[in-house]
Amino acid sequence: MRVLSKSLFKLGLECPNKLYFTNDKTFANKKSEDTFLQSLAEGGFQVEELARLHYENGVFIDAESFEYNKPVDLTNKALLKDNVIIYEGAFSVNDYYVRCDIIEKKGNKIRLIEVKAKSFNPTDDYLFIGKNGKLVSGWKPYLFDLAFQKKVVQMAFPSYEVEAYLMMADKTKKASIDGLNQLFRVPKNGNPRTEIVKRVTKIEEIGKSVLSEINVDSIINSILENKFSYYENLNFSEAMLLFREAYKQKKYLNWPLKFSNCKACEFKTSEEEKQQGLKSGFEHCFKKQLNWSDADFKRPNAMEIWNYRGGNLIEENRLFLDDLTEDDLKVTPIANKISPSERQWIQVEKARTADASVYVEKEGLKAEMERWIFPLHFIDFETSTVALPFTVDRHPYEQVAFQFSHHVYHEDGTIEHRTEFISNTPGEFPNFIFARALKEALIHDDGSIFRFATHENSILNAIIQQLKNSSEADKEELISFLKTITVSKKDSAESWDGDRKMIDLNVIVKDYYYNPYTKGSNSIKAVLPASLNSSEFLKKKYENCLEKINVSSKNFSGNHIWLSIKNNEIINPYKMLPPLYEGWDIEEIEDTVSEIENIADGGSALTAYAKLQYEDMTEKERGEITAGLLKYCELDTLAMVMIYEHLKELTI
Incomplete structure (x- = not known):
């Protein structure tokens, strides 16, 4: 049964062409293997279970994802009651199909509550609609998803009054207990929607919840009235019709290619997947729309260029690196460094000529390295942010630093894995212990400290703020140390620039080094x-x-x-x-x-x-x-x- 579900509607909004490839096992799909996305999904199931505690004694519509008639029949039966709470309620009409996280029905009024693991600040006046009067781009997928749900429910039950809400992690709230995250355990080898292990039965058992509802009905109505569009040439009503027919008929829509979408497309194949017989949706599009041959996909193209937005190359059918000029990249040099645009052009030239040699801005790199002080310290952090905090008094998605590794490179070439730290104790908030261990690891000399990318600096900024809000006896000492090895973030209320601030090896690579193998x-x-x-x-x-x-x-x-x-x-x-x-x-x-x-x-x-x-x-x-x-x-x-x-x- 090919019906347009809310997940398919969202996929169509990303790129209408994806509706042709999805749910077809002959096409590769890289999102199914993404460990980060899998981790986010687990957090979503946990948030959904906590949300149900806000609406206890609900009727759970128990049906498999491939079943359609059964959950709809069960939902219709539950709706015969004057007042009822329904979890995973199913609605189907005209080959549209949705399952709604929480439905609260009182008389002829329905509150449609969509639960998301995303966080929000309820005090933000421009949360969903920016100062320019347009929908904030990051929220558009969620709002259009909810609009689709509301429309289908209204079509299925036109006599009901439907009001739309989002329930999400509230940044202004804190966990009231330790172990909140572990009260909702995603099962091993089970269905996370139906078999999640819930260790509480009432909301009162967790104290104050970290979730909040927000009424978005007026925004949803504006979307339904086509006042906001996802694409300039496609309003909401048109999208519903177009996506439904495309999916039902398994029709390739030939939607115009967009550089950023195609670059990030999940329907690509590795050589190993091709040998397994899997097809590439990405290649399907480019063969259909740009007449690429199999050989063309082996030619270097502009989507491989680091940090390149693409301009009008797709519209002009000039994606191959042989077609590009320095004007396309607006190459602007910087003395003794590789400018971003130069880096792009170096990549183009080396790919064109199959030159695998390294490019290095030698004198600039040498001058930079001569400023470094031995012994050299290399550090890396492992951190976590979750919607439902692990420990009491922590906000949703508050940074948790649970591990670091520390190598030292001595001037004589000796390499020492000197220190490491890990917190593996359940219910322990590790950040302040982490900061003390890091301080002890780094205070014994004045050697240069290296990180790779911005993550470590951001984490230590977060810990500084956590220390300020804490009652730790040594907090001033720790803050003082952490400021010596960091720089303040741009949005920080206080500004500092540590005299031993970590050197970003990632920036060094970008400024002085290009390797075609990357x-x-x-x-x-x-x-x-x-x-x-x-x-x-x-x-x-x-x-x-x-x-x-x-x-x-x-x-x-x-x-x-x-x-x-x-x-x-x-x-x-x-x-x-x-x-x-x-x-x-x-x-x-x-x-x-x-x-x-x-x-x-x-x-x-x-x-x-x-x-x-x-x-x-x-x-x-x-x-x-x-x-x-x-x-x-x-x-x-x-x-x-x-x-x-x-x-x-x-x-x-």
Whole structure:
């Protein structure tokens, strides 16, 4: 049965062409493998369960996602009552279909409550509609989703008066108890919508909720009246009709391609997926609309260019790098550095000529590195933000810093994995312990400190604010230290610029170094393997075990080797991180409660920390997850050391 659901309506708003590819298992879909999205989804199920406590004794419409008639019939039966609360109520009319998070019916009035794990500030006068009178872009998907639900409910029951609300995490509220997050446990190998383990039955058991409702009915009505459009050439009513017919008929809409949408399209295939027989929706569009051949997809194109917005290249059918000129990128040089536009043009030129050599602004990089003070400190943090806080007195999505790794590079070339920190105790707010451990790790010399990207600076800014609001006895001492290694954020009420502020190695890479193996990406996950591919020094060094090359480690044995080559290609070290539960019996693995198989990226790390909050986890499983987190974080700081060594090699 092909009906237009609310999730399909939202997908159509992203790009109408996606309706042709979705729910077709012959097309690859990268979102299904995204660990960060999976973590967000778990948080959404938890928020939904808490929201139901606000409306207790509701009728849950229990039906599988592929069933349509059953949930509609159950909902219609429940609506026969004068007053009723319904969870997951289903409505269907004219091949439109929605399941609504919470329905509150009193007489002929329905309150339609859409629950989102997104956070909001209720004091923001321009939350949904900006000062320009237009919908704030970040809220448009949520508001149009709710408008679709309201329209379908009204069509199904025209005699009812329907009012639309959002229920979300309220930034102005705090958790009243420890362990709020763990009161709503997403099941292992179960349906998170129907089998979530709820350890409370009444809202009073958690004190004050961190969720709030907000009435958005007037905005929803404006959308339904076509006063706000998602696309300039497509109003709400037209979108409903167009998307329904396209999905029902499995029709490719040939919607005009948009550079940013296509660049981020999830319907792309890797070479491995192609060998498995999966098709690419991305390629389907470009073959249909731009007449690309199979060979064209192997040619470098403008979507690979770092931080490039695309201009009118799609409309002009000039996406291949051979078609571009310096004017397209508005190349503007900067003395002794690589300007952003120069970086883009370097990428274009090297891709055109299949030049795999590194480009380095040698003199500028050398001058920068000569200012660095030994010993060099490389740090990386692992952090978490969740809608339902882990500990009392914390706001939704308040930063939690639960881990860091710290490598030291000495002037004689010795590499020391000096310190690390991890909090794996359920119910412990780690940030102030984290700050003390970081202070102790860094105060013993004046060596330069390195981070990779802005995350660490942002986290320490957040901890400074948390310390200000705390009653910690040493808070002034900690704040003073943290300010020496950070710079204040732009929106901070107070301004500072630490005399030992962390140096952003990511900025150093952007300013002085371009490696074609990164394909435009500047993430550490791309720069590390690219550096290993390009550096003879790194290859010769790291083909040996850690003990032989004088690199200490707190989590890997002295005979561990980080450089591995398969089919003449260097394997990304992040893919060499060991899976969890190696050597465990099958029965032991089946008894675990975390449902985590490996930790090799930020999404799986924050999920792992959330699972560590389970009080009933065995010490053996807790130790295994902790060990996995420590190994992952250690690789992050060792990766920074390797990148530094590569940059140093290039300045000699």
